[in-house]
Amino acid sequence: MVQQREAASALPKRSENFSEWYTQVALRAELADYTPVRGSMAIRPYGYAIWEGIQGYLDRRFKETGHVSAYFPLLIPESLLQKEAEHVEGFAPQVAWVTHGGQEELAERLAVRPTSEAIILPMYAKWIQSYRDLPVLLLQWNSVVRWEKATRLFLRTAEFLWHEGHTAHRTMEDADAECRLILGIYRELIEDVLAIPVLSGVKPPSERFAGADNTYTLEALMPDGQAIQAGTSHFLGQNFAKAFDVKFLDSDNQEKYIWSTSWAVTTRLIGSLIMAHGDDKGLILPPRIAPFQVVIVPILGRDDAVVLPAAKALATRLAARYRVKLDDRDAYTAGWKFNEWELRGAPLRVEIGPRDVAGGHVVVSRRTGGKKETLSTTGVDDAIGRMLEEIQGELLTRGKTYLDGHTTAAASLDNLVRAVEEVKGFVRVGWCGKQSCEDTIRDRTGASPRVIPLDDQPSGTCPVCGMASKHSVYYARAY
């Protein structure tokens, strides 16, 4: 009977069925749930708290660097969406359309935004007259809709949350610097806060954002060997400026088009977070993003009159320095709570029972697998801070070791094919720059070119045509 119950509550093993493990963790840790809306999920409070953590960090960094938030319409007239040819071609298959207002058919249908360049650039045309109006550094926190056929919780949903930055600059150099600045902020979020190491660089032309001249990207590697795009920053050149006629008068009295950028990270990061750190017990959240860094579980039942006040006092004291949850629900046993908070990824658990109160200590347990430690109640405050930082560092180190161990180089097409199969990670090759050679590699390996590193250095020859390489490219299978 006990066995049945354990079987009923056990997660799939991460190593045996990664996909099912992922879905079960997202559901059972109460990050998200399916809804009656096809392809669209509900983000539950615990999952949303992670998103709020991401928002809080980025909002501070954006504002430090001179950006401000604004808001633009959800619905975009079709004629605007069609102004930038590559842009509309790239997004057309995924756009949801509003065709009626009440009972009346609209004269012009409205796109539910898949991204907002087409509604923001026309506003910039109204607002920008002079070089003195530049740069414009706006972003909006919102959701967008892309009519996806195959969806996964967080990783691909028909509607998803993100922010989208849209900036306008006087010169090409300014716009490019903006892209790099944002990429750096994203990298710090993902590596320093989420503890997921990434490769930084640019996309080859085939993988660029529709309408961009250059796309900067951060690529992470998931435990199943698939790469995931974790953040992008697009150099749009003057493509959108010309399409939407956004011009300014420069100091030389010449009328010029602005240089624009756009950039985003999405709730997909939460999916990456689940995959990157989780284990057979469930989620593991890096302390800097965990909604609850410390969960206090009082051992109730024998001496509640003593244990509960002690637990509450400890929670109050620790809450001044850390994000603390006191789990004093009396409907669940301590053992049940231990398992639940492991499933939900809390980095540290503090147990406090009659024996601890009597002895003036508490028991602290790490989610990352360390044994339980008994620490004096008075000294636990600083120790917790140290342990949280250790866990944060441990997760990043673990991720770097994995990334390094699954990144190789190949000099020939055969080696590349074999490496993609066997290493299940990134494989670096030289590239001559021809699309046909890239296509050959895609066909032979099932992998796509993920990133050309920022410190791009040609290496050897193109494995397909044998000509001298102009770039090095990291290939991987991808989400």
Place this chain on the structure above:
RNA sequence: CGGGGCGUAGCGCAGCCUGGUAGCGCGCGUGCUUUGGGAGCACGAAGCCGCCGGUUCAAGUCCGGCCGCCCCGACCA
């Protein structure tokens, strides 16, 4: 978009082959005993068996159509 699987109580499933009163486990409610690694006992509530149609005296079960979801592959944050 191709291949596979599944829709029966909140969740996980059995029942369908061979038609005849709707079942099990978990969860949920009440009470008592419990509580340091997913507690025990007792009582109880809860179902248009995905939807539509057909066959039949009779359909969860047989036949046809539709809808939805999941998994695995190709493309997109």
